Amino acid sequence: MNDDKTMEGEFAFERSCCPLTNALDIFGDKWTLLIIRDLVLGKRRYLELISSPEKIASNILADRLKKLEAAGVITRQAYQQKPARYEYFLTEKGESLGPVLAAMISWGQEHYPGTQLFPAVRQRQAT
Amino acid sequence: MNDDKTMEGEFAFERSCCPLTNALDIFGDKWTLLIIRDLVLGKRRYLELISSPEKIASNILADRLKKLEAAGVITRQAYQQKPARYEYFLTEKGESLGPVLAAMISWGQEHYPGTQLFPAVRQRQAT
């Protein structure tokens, strides 16, 4: 694996030293920010994430959850053992994507009339 | 081609009626927003766009310019005939992506120390 991001100097970045480029290397695709959106709305579990109206494929969801955890944007916590079941949470790095989502949502609402945000999900009771 | 976006009602959107989803359908990939960035920085021509440090392939650049024009985010104007040569410009819809770029750049700078913005390109003299 190319782990250049941990190095110093001019070879420290995958594509370039541009902050936009490095952001796109994390969430520059059609699915990742939708998962972040769902977590912001209060979704926590795999079935909740997979049941969003965009119909993400389960292999893509599993892949993105893995990559987001590796990037430090989300964490997962087991809420039961046997079988192990996990809930996913945004880290501070993930929460700080709020302004990015807000700007994109604002642009979408302005240029695609009829679009509308989904309501937040009710939070489950403590287990 | 699926041209649902011109229809009305509940089938009006490709993936969902979420404004974020519709924004991602336009620029949710690793290259499109880098082209927008370059246009914001003052680049206008194919060779200027292709010479950015991320090294976009020429077929990808041609594809994205076509899609962005179809989406109303950029326009092109011939600056000479024989052979036809074009300059690319952001439309208002494209200019209004400024806050999206700003939020992503801010996030990148915060979480990837060492990244830095490129300087704006000097504008060429009027032909």
Add this chain to the structure above:
DNA sequence: TTAATATATTGCAAAATGCAAGTAACTATA
């Protein structure tokens, strides 16, 4: 005549995506 410039297109291999089905470890129901 040859080379250089600008804006692409083409061909092909590699990687990512989309879709359906399968798996594992339980839990609930008949």
Add this chain to the structure above:
DNA sequence: TATAGTTACTTGCATTTTGCAATATATTAA
């Protein structure tokens, strides 16, 4: 006890997108 359901994935495979290199076209410059 047997069957079905739930949750969180994994696997296989076809389609699509991307990455890379080479080629094309029209023109000007040397």
